[in-house]
Amino acid sequence: xxxxxxxxxxxxxxxxxxxxxxxxxxxxxxxxxxxxxxxxxxxxxxxxxxxxxxxxxxxxxxxxxxxxxxxxxxxxxxxxxxxxxxxxxxxxxxxxxxxxxxxxxxxxxxxxxxxxxxxxxxxxxxxxxxxxxxxxxxxxxxxxxxxxxxxxxxxxxxxxxxxxxxxxxxxxxxxxxxxxxxxxxxxxxxxxxxxxxxxxxxxxxxxxxxxxxxxxxxxxxxxxxxxxxxxxxxxxx
Numbered sequence: 001x002x003x004x005x006x007x008x009x010x011x012x013x014x015x016x017x018x019x020x021x022x023x024x025x026x027x028x029x030x031x032x033x034x035x036x037x038x039x040x041x042x043x044x045x046x047x048x049x050x051x052x053x054x055x056x057x058x059x060x061x062x063x064x065x066x067x068x069x070x071x072x073x074x075x076x077x078x079x080x081x082x083x084x085x086x087x088x089x090x091x092x093x094x095x096x097x098x099x100x101x102x103x104x105x106x107x108x109x110x111x112x113x114x115x116x117x118x119x120x121x122x123x124x125x126x127x128x129x130x131x132x133x134x135x136x137x138x139x140x141x142x143x144x145x146x147x148x149x150x151x152x153x154x155x156x157x158x159x160x161x162x163x164x165x166x167x168x169x170x171x172x173x174x175x176x177x178x179x180x181x182x183x184x185x186x187x188x189x190x191x192x193x194x195x196x197x198x199x200x201x202x203x204x205x206x207x208x209x210x211x212x213x214x215x216x217x218x219x220x221x222x223x224x225x226x227x228x229x230x231x232x233x234x235x236x237x
Contacts, residue, residue, distance in 0.1 A: 026102030026164070033108050034097050040115045041090040044122055048083050051129050078141075078199075081206050082125045085184060089118060089148060092181060096156055099177075101166040103159075110155040117148040138195035138202045142188050149185020156181060176220045183213040 093111075103111075121144040128137040159165050160174060169177075191205040 023102060026104055029108060030097070030100055030103040033103055033111060037093060037097075037111060037115055038090075040119070041086065041093070044086050044115075044118060045083065045090075047122055048079055048086065048125065051079050051126055076129075077203055078125060078128055081203070082122065082141075085145060085206075086118060086122075088184060089114075089152070092152060092184075095177065095180070096152070096159070099165050099169050099174075100159060102164055104162065104164065107155055107158055107162070107164060110151055110158060114148050114151040114155065117144045117151060120144045121148065133199045135195045138199060139192055142192040142195065142202075145188035146185045146192070149181065149188060153178065153181045153185070172223050176223050179216050179220045179223075183209055183216055187212055 124140040187208045194202045194205040
């Protein structure tokens with residue numbers, strides 16, 4: 001006799017039977033999801049630009065321009081970092097979606113959650129521009145940037161396990177994308193404790209993206225090169 005608890009687990013864990021109708025819905029849902037995410041990324045980039053110094057909003061003239069730009073240079077550096085990171089996440093999102101053939105409700109939810117965490121990150125960037133040097137605000141920025149990156153890794157893992165990825169990328173290329181998604185959330189997690197040492201150290205911590213990204217990029221290219229060499233050997237015995 002099947003125990004109720006085990007039976008419930010089987011029902012929850014059972015995959016929905018795939019039909020032509022579900023595949024078609026998944027393909028159309030992927031297109032709509034891509035459009036929504038692109039629009040949200042565009043809005044986030046625009047919002048970050050609006051945080052830059054504006055004479056009409058901040059109430060300064062030509063005489064105070066240099067003073068305004070130099071007085072709160074760390075805040076504007078954080079805004080610039082935010083722009084770079086949001087654009088990087090947008091590029092990674094395009095890379096992932098470019099290899100998908102369809103989506104489903106759970107994958108779409110993960111993708112929207114990732115964008116939502118980036119929007120929360122921008123919210124704390126705005127607060128940081130108003131309350132310079134607050135440790136809590138810096139930590140929240142690191143936290144939500146890391147969450148966005150790890151959600152991206154999770155969504156790619158889910159897509160691979162649930163046959164949402166096209167057959168175009170090889171197995172090595174699929175694994176290499178994991179490595180491509182890692183630098184941003186990894187560095188963001190590292191910057192979380194750096195907030196205890198002040199805004200300058202915390203801001204400079206994001207420069208770790210350069211060596212971490214470079215090292216992982218070299219490793220990723222090596223994997224792809226070895227895969228190409230192996231395929232060439234297999235086709236030319």
